[in-house]
Amino acid sequence: MSRIxxxxxxxxxxxxxxxxxxxxYAFSDCCASFAPGWEVGTGDNPDPCPWKHDLQLCWVTCYWMGQVPDTNSYGSWLDTCNNINDDWRNLCTIPDNG
Amino acid sequence: MTLVKDELVPVVQAGAEYVFHVPTSSFYELDATTRDVLEAVERLDSVPDSQLSAAVSGSTGADETEVTEILSDLVKLRLLVPRDTKGSADTDPTPRGTGVRNLTLHVAHNCNLNCGYCYAEAGLYKGKATLMSVERAREYVDWLFDQADPDARELGVTFFGGEPLLNFPVVETTVRYAQERAQRDGKRVRFGITTNGTLITPVISDFLRDIRATVTISVDAKGKTNDRLRPYHSGRGSYDIVMDKIQPLLESGMCAARVTVTKVNLNVVETVETLLEAGFTEVGCSPVDAKNPAYDLDGKDYAELLEGFRVLVARYVDEAAEGRRYGFSNIGNILKAVHNGHNKEYPCGAGIQMVAGAPNGNMSLCHRFVGEDEYVLGSLEAGGLDEAKRKQMLDELALKERSDCSKCWARYICSGGCHHVNFLFNGDPQKTYLTHCDWLRAWYRTGLEAYAEILQRNPAFINQFIDPGWVCRN
Known part of the structure; x- marks a missing residue:
């Protein structure tokens, strides 16, 4: 955006x-279809996020293009989320380095 | 889908090009190619967006890849939008339904001066001369604190009139009472006073300094011009007396001047210079609204006023380039609005976070509506504000209800103008007083140009003096 x-x-x-x-990468739409969501997890079950499981499953196979990132351009996109409980916000956006 | 240019105001300053985006009040600098692309999109009115890059490239001679990238950025910033969303506003949230934080207390409905243009008719507000009682003032303070939001850490009380210092004992007692109440409630309270300055004594000066009050002195010009506008009831002028009485406050650097500009005192450059030299930290000028042709400005007068303002803005910008702040507060306020992207549904906080309390216990939309029964929003006797009436009035006063303003590029800065000016001239606060509009647009454009010029000459000034975090250390 160097011109503006x-x-x-x-x-x-x-x-x-x-x-x-x-x-x-319409991840928020995707998330809405998964229940109950990570936020209902408790201390006994610190990583209950159904997203993570489903996401990794559908990453390659998902028919809906909008659910997955452009993995050619953003091969390391999941690296921003080392801990799903703490870093889940990072999943919803990709830095625009262009 | 067809993309169109959203509502943009082009600004050119020292050869650089800018656009002000009306729906968001965002402000951008553009390079020449981007400007050409924007102009081409406007010319190529109905080209579908799938063919737009090629068409713009053909029209401007710019490389198509480059054009595609520029168009993409313009869409992201909402400077280009689908035709059916053009002008969709992104106004700042209004803190509706929350407690009042600022109370203007009319401690005296009476005045020792007799200014011919006074909207309050020498401070009487359509009633008899009245001083607010201590008990009434305490009731107001209790009401303010009782209804305040728990998260409101600071509340404000402004003493107003008439001439508030005609009732100084009540001012003093009210301040002490409010300070005690603030301490008890774990809040802060700050005070302001708008006075003609004629009754200030060394004791009052010390008191105002002690409570760190914001002191605004009403003074209209130097010497005899001021005396003509602001005489005592006897006809005697007030300038020399005021300047003598306020000297200790001027020396403490805690006085701002408010100048009411009429046909009689149009030389704002001389007035602002004189008052700043006399020691006022800030001088703000406001055109009179008297509904009296002897005072009200006409088109030619507004042109002269704008010319004077532009001279003062040039001084402000020159000082800013050197890292100093010139005390012409009108441009300071506009620069803050431009910097923050002020984009509001309401022109001021009247009825939202601010109301005025009259000596009889009635609470009005603002200080100027005191005495107008229709605009009483509640009373101490009734336990506070009539929330249904307050909501209805605010709903009616919202900018989106004003068809007069719907095509104006300055509408989210001006937000329909002062409710009271609209009421005074059009009989209805909802009906925009259009006589001001050309002047205001020209003035806001001057503000955009000044902001751009300061950024070119000394960008650090904006962070130091205009950013909201800056607090006057005087």
Whole structure:
């Protein structure tokens, strides 16, 4: 975005939002179909996230293109999520390095 | 789908190109190719977006890959939008339904001056001369704290009139009471006072300094011009007396001046210079709204006022380039609005987080509506605000209800203008007073240009003096 420079606070906020690109990756829609969701987990079961299991299963096989990232461009996309309990937000966006 | 240019205001400053995006109040600098692309999209009105890159490339001569990238960025920033979403606003959330945080207390409905343009008719507000009682003022303070949101850490009380210092004992007692109440509730309370300055004594100066009050002195010009506008009831001028009485406050660097600009005192450059030299930390100018042709500005007067403002803005920008802050507060306020991307449904906090309390216990939309029965939002006797009436009034006053403003690029900055000015001239706060509009648009454009110029000459100034975190150390 070198040709357009945001110069006030509002423009900078908008630019920061779009900078976190979600190309080919409608993960939030995907998540909604999985229940009960990681957030109902307890201390006894610290990694109950059904996403993680389903995500890794569907990563390769999923028929819906929107559910998976562009793995050619973002081969290491899951690296941002070392711990699903702490880092789950990172799954929903891909840094736009372009 | 067809992409169109969203509502944009082009700004050129010292050869650089900018656009102000109306629906979000975001502000961007563009290079020449991006500007050409935007203009081409406007020319190529109905080209489907699948063919747009090629068409723009053909129209501008720019490389198609480059054009594709620019178009993609313009779409991400919402500067290009699908036709049916053009103008979709992204207004800042209004803190509706939350408690009042600022109370303007009319401690005196009376004034020792007799300014011809006064909207309150020498401070009487359509009633008899009245001073607020100590008990009433305490009731107001208790109401303010009782209804405040638990998370409101700071509340404000402004003493107003008429001339509030005609009732200084009540001001003093109320401040002490509010301070005790704040301590008990674990909150902070800050105070302000708007006064004509004629009754300030060394004791009052010390008191105002002690409570770190924001002091605004109403003064309109230097010397005889001020005296013509702001005489005592006897006809005697007030300027020399005021400047003498407020000297200790000026020396403490804690006085701002509020100038009401009329046909009589259009030389704002001289006024602002004089008052800043006299020691005011800030000087703000506001056109009079008197509904009196002897005072109200007409088109030619507004042009002269704008010219004066632009001279003062040039000084402000030159000082900013050197890292200093020039105390012309009108441009300071606009720069803050531009910097933050001010984009609001309401022009001010009237009825939202601020109400005014009259000596009789009635609470009004704001200080200017005191005395207008229709705009009473509640009373101490009734236990506070009538929330249904407050909601209805705020619903009616929202910008989205104003068809007059729907095509104006400045609508999210101005938000329909002062409710009271609209009421005074059009009989209805919802009906925008259009006489101001050309002037306001020109003034806001000056603000955009000034912001761009300061960023070119000394960007550090914006972070130091305009960013919301900055607090005046005076």
């Amino acid at each position: 420079k945001p110069i006030n606070t509002k423009a900078q906020k908008i630019a920061e939002t779009v900078h976190r690109d979600v190309r080919g």
